[in-house]
Amino acid sequence: MQFTIGNARMLDGQIVDVVINGEVISEIGNGLKVGEVIDVKKNLLIPALVDLHTHLREPGREDSETVATGSAAAVKGGYTAISAMANTFPVADTAGVVEQVYRLGQEAGLCDVFPIGAVTQGLKGEALAELGAMANSKAKVRIFSDDGKCVSDPMLMRRALEYVKIFNGIIAQHAQDPALTVGSQMNEGIVSARLGLTGWPAVAEEAIIARDILLAEHVGSRLHICHLTTAGGVDLVRFAKSRGISVTAEVTPHHLLLTDELVQNYDPIFKVNPPLRTEKDVIALRKGLADGTIDIVGTDHAPHPTEDKDCEWQSAAFGMVGLETALSVVVKAMIESKLMSWSDLVDRMSITPAKIAGYSKHGNQIVKGSQANLTIIDTDKTWIVDRNRLSSKSKNTPFDGMKLPSQVIHTFLNGKQVLNDGLIVNGGSN
Amino acid sequence: MKKHLLSINDLTAADALEILNTARELAKISDGPVKKLPTLRGRTVVNLFFEDSTRTRISFESAAKRLSADVINFSAKGSSVSKGESLKDTAQTLQAMGADAVVIRHGASGAAQRLADSGWISASVINAGDGTHEHPTQALLDAYTIRSRFPEFRESFDGLKVGIVGDILHSRVARSNVLLLTKLGAHVTLIAPPTLIPVGVTDWKVDVSYNLDSIINSVDVLMVLRVQSERMADSFFPSEREYSRGYGLDLARLNSLKENAIVMHPGPMNRGLEISAESADSHKSVVLAQVSNGVLVRMAVLYQLLGGAALAGEVSV
Numbered sequence: 001m002q003f004t005i006g007n008a009r010m011l012d013g014q015i016v017d018v019v020i021n022g023e024v025i026s027e028i029g030n031g032l033k034v035g036e037v038i039d040v041k042k043n044l045l046i047p048a049l050v051d052l053h054t055h056l057r058e059p060g061r062e063d064s065e066t067v068a069t070g071s072a073a074a075v076k077g078g079y080t081a082i083s084a085m086a087n088t089f090p091v092a093d094t095a096g097v098v099e100q101v102y103r104l105g106q107e108a109g110l111c112d113v114f115p116i117g118a119v120t121q122g123l124k125g126e127a128l129a130e131l132g133a134m135a136n137s138k139a140k141v142r143i144f145s146d147d148g149k150c151v152s153d154p155m156l157m158r159r160a161l162e163y164v165k166i167f168n169g170i171i172a173q174h175a176q177d178p179a180l181t182v183g184s185q186m187n188e189g190i191v192s193a194r195l196g197l198t199g200w201p202a203v204a205e206e207a208i209i210a211r212d213i214l215l216a217e218h219v220g221s222r223l224h225i226c227h228l229t230t231a232g233g234v235d236l237v238r239f240a241k242s243r244g245i246s247v248t249a250e251v252t253p254h255h256l257l258l259t260d261e262l263v264q265n266y267d268p269i270f271k272v273n274p275p276l277r278t279e280k281d282v283i284a285l286r287k288g289l290a291d292g293t294i295d296i297v298g299t300d301h302a303p304h305p306t307e308d309k310d311c312e313w314q315s316a317a318f319g320m321v322g323l324e325t326a327l328s329v330v331v332k333a334m335i336e337s338k339l340m341s342w343s344d345l346v347d348r349m350s351i352t353p354a355k356i357a358g359y360s361k362h363g364n365q366i367v368k369g370s371q372a373n374l375t376i377i378d379t380d381k382t383w384i385v386d387r388n389r390l391s392s393k394s395k396n397t398p399f400d401g402m403k404l405p406s407q408v409i410h411t412f413l414n415g416k417q418v419l420n421d422g423l424i425v426n427g428g429s430n
Numbered sequence: 431m432k433k434h435l436l437s438i439n440d441l442t443a444a445d446a447l448e449i450l451n452t453a454r455e456l457a458k459i460s461d462g463p464v465k466k467l468p469t470l471r472g473r474t475v476v477n478l479f480f481e482d483s484t485r486t487r488i489s490f491e492s493a494a495k496r497l498s499a500d501v502i503n504f505s506a507k508g509s510s511v512s513k514g515e516s517l518k519d520t521a522q523t524l525q526a527m528g529a530d531a532v533v534i535r536h537g538a539s540g541a542a543q544r545l546a547d548s549g550w551i552s553a554s555v556i557n558a559g560d561g562t563h564e565h566p567t568q569a570l571l572d573a574y575t576i577r578s579r580f581p582e583f584r585e586s587f588d589g590l591k592v593g594i595v596g597d598i599l600h601s602r603v604a605r606s607n608v609l610l611l612t613k614l615g616a617h618v619t620l621i622a623p624p625t626l627i628p629v630g631v632t633d634w635k636v637d638v639s640y641n642l643d644s645i646i647n648s649v650d651v652l653m654v655l656r657v658q659s660e661r662m663a664d665s666f667f668p669s670e671r672e673y674s675r676g677y678g679l680d681l682a683r684l685n686s687l688k689e690n691a692i693v694m695h696p697g698p699m700n701r702g703l704e705i706s707a708e709s710a711d712s713h714k715s716v717v718l719a720q721v722s723n724g725v726l727v728r729m730a731v732l733y734q735l736l737g738g739a740a741l742a743g744e745v746s747v
Contacts, residue, residue: 185539193630196539196563196605201629265547266540310548312517314538314561 053298060089231284268316303394569606596655
C-alpha cells in the first residue's frame with residue numbers, strides 16, 4: 001500500500017511530500033501525490049520517538065497499565081518504540097516472560113515493545129538471571145536492568161557488565177545505594193529538613209554512578225545510567241566520557257522541569273524514584289542534556305492506580321506517568337529555554353536512544369529507504385494537560401492542569417498510521 | 431486564624447499571641463469553681479490517633495470536654511485502621527459521623543495536611559503530631575509556659591535565649607518550636623551530635639552547636655528532647671552512655687544553668703538518658719506546668735478554630 005504525507009515541514013524548514021510504500025519511505029520531494037494524501041499542513045515531521053525506560057505493569061498489575069494501554073499512551077506521545085522494564089509480577093527474568101511481553105506488544109500493534117530483562121533473578125540482587133536465554137529469545141533482549149532497584153553488590157554488577165558482552169548487551173543501572181536510602185522519601189536538603197521527611201541524599205546516587213563508571217572502564221563494557229538527577233552525577237558522567245569510558249546516561253522529562261519544592265504540600269503526585277531534586281540540579285541536567293553529556297531522555301513512565309496516590313505521602317507509591325507529556329515537557333524545558341534545537345531534541349529522544357538499544361528500524365533520519373516510523377508535531381499549538389484524558393490506564397501525572405507547548409498530531413508505525421489527529425487509529429495491528 | 435492548625439507556619443506572630451492570651455483567659459476560669467464552659471456544646475471533636483500517645487490524647491480530650499464538646503476517641507489499634515483501612519476511608523467515615531474538628535496524630539509526616547487538603551472531610555484539622563514534621567500545639571504550650579515564667583518576655587521573646595538539645599532530626603517538637611519561638615523573637619540554639627541535625631538546617635533561623643557545655647550557662651530556657659534508644663541501633667550515636675555524657679542534663683550541667691533558667695521536656699522522659707532524675711525533679715524543671723498548660727492551650731486552639739462565642743461574654747456567665 002502506498003500513500004503520501006503531504007506538506008510536511010522537515011527539521012531544516014523545507015516543505016516536502018513524503019511517499020510511503022509498505023513499511024519504508026520510497027520518495028521525498030515536491031508535488032508528489034501517490035495514493036491517499038494526508039495533508040499535514042506544514043507541521044513538523046520527525047522520526048518517531050524512542051523510549052528506553054517504560055513501566056508497562058503487565059504481567060501482574062494490569063489494574064494500573066497493560067501493554068496495550070501503555071502502547072496507546074506511547075503513540076499519543078509520538079513514540080513508536082518503548083522498552084518495558086522488568087519489574088513486573090512475575091519479574092521479566094526469564095525468556096518466557098520477555099517473550100510474553102514482546103508478543104503482547106505485537107498484538108496491541110500500536111508501537112514496538114522491546115522488553116528489558118532483569119539483571120538478577122527476581123530483582124533480588126543476589127544471582128544473575130538467565131541473561132543469555134533472554135538475549136536469544138524471540139524478544140532479543142539487549143538491555144538488562146533491575147530498575148526500581150539498584151544492582152548494589154559490586155561483584156554482581158561487575159559480572160553482569162562482563163557477561164552481556166557476549167551479545168553486545170548493556171546494563172542499565174538504577175543508581176541508588178540502598179544503605180544510604182533506607183526509608184528515604186524525598187531529596188535530602190532544605191525542603192526535607194522543613195517537612196520532616198526522610199532524606200534521599202544525592203550521594204546515594206552519585207556513589208553508585210562513580211563505582212559503576214570505574215567498573216565499566218575496568219571490564220570494558222557498556223553501562224547505561226538510568227534517570228540521572230543530580231548535578232554531581234552529570235559531572236561524573238562528563239568525567240567518564242572524557243576518559244573514553246563507554247557510558248551513556250538518561251534524564252527524565254520530570255527531572256528537567258520539577259523541583260523538590262513541589263513536595264511542600266505532601267501531595268504524593270510528586271513522589272518519584274529517584275526524587276525531584278533542587279533547582280541547581282535541574283539546571284545542571286538541562287546543561288548536560290544540551291551539551292550531550294546526557295545522551296537521551298527516558299520517560300520512566302510509571303503508572304500507579306489512584307489508591308496508591310490518594311493517601312499520605314509515606315504510604316504512597318513512587319512514580320509518575322510520562323509518555324503522553326514527555327515531548328511537550330522537553331520542549332518547554334529545553335527548546336523554550338533556547339538550550340536546544342528541534343534537531344537536538346530529535347537526537348536525544350529518537351536517534352540516540354535507538355542507537356544505544358540497537359532498535360535499527362527506529363530513530364532513523366528521514367531519507368529515502370528509511371523505515372517509516374514517523375511523528376508529526378504541531379509546534380505552534382499549546383495544550384492543557386487533563387489527567388482524565390490520558391490514554392494511560394493510570395492518571396498519576398504531575399503535569400495535570402499545566403499548559404504545555406507542542407502537540408503530537410499523527411504517528412506512523414512501520415508505514416501504518418496509528419495516531420490520526422490525536423486519536424488512536426482503531427484496529428492498528430502489525 | 432485559618433480553618434486548620436497543621437503547622438506553626440499557619441500562624442502569624444499575632445495569631446500565636448492571641449492563642450496564648452486566650453489560654454490565659456481560660457486559665458482564670460479554670461482556677462474558678464466551675465471549670466467547664468458551654469462554648470462548644472453540640473460540637474463534636476474526634477481524636478484520631480494512629481500512634482499511641484496517651485498524654486496528648488488525654489490533653490486534647492480534657493480540653494474539648496472543658497469546652498462542653500462531645501469527644502470521640504478513635505485509635506488505630508483494634509480499629510478498622512489496623513485492618514488496612516486507608517486514611518481516606520477513615521476520614522470519610524468521621525465526616526459521615528459529623529465531626530466538627532479532627533485532632534490527628536499520625537506516624538507519617540504530612541498526614542494532617544493531607545487530611546486537610548485532600549477534600550476528604552470538611553472538619554477543621556488540628557495536627558497533634560505528624561511523623562517527624564510538626565507538633566504545633568506542643569510549641570504553643572511551651573511558649574505559654576515560657577511566658578508565664580518570664581513576665582519580662584510577655585509581649586515578645588526578643589532577647590530570650592533558648593537551647594534545644596537532643597534528636598533534632600527526628601523531632602516534630604523541635605521543628606514546631608524553632609518556628610514559633612523564632613517567630614516570637616527568641617534566639618534559638620540547637621544542640622546535638624551532627625548525626626541528629628538535619629542536613630538542611632542551614633535554612634533555619636537558628637544557631638547550631640555540637641557542645642552543650644559551651645552554651646549551657648547562657649540560655650534562659652533549656653528544652654531537652656526525648657532520645658529514642660532505637661536511634662542508637664542506627665548508629666546515630668555510639669551508645670546511650672556516650673550520648674548521656676555529651677548531651678544529657680545531669681546535675682553538674684543543671685548547676686551551671688543561670689539562676690532563673692528553666693528546664694523543659696515534652697515528655698515522656700527517659701530518666702538517666704537525656705535527663706537525670708535530679709534535673710527532672712529540680713525546681714528549675716517546668717515539666718508538670720507544661721502538662722497543665724497543654725490543656726489550656728488546646729482549649730484556646732479549639733475555641734478559636736471552632737469559632738466559639740466571644741470569650742468575654744462567656745466569662746461573665
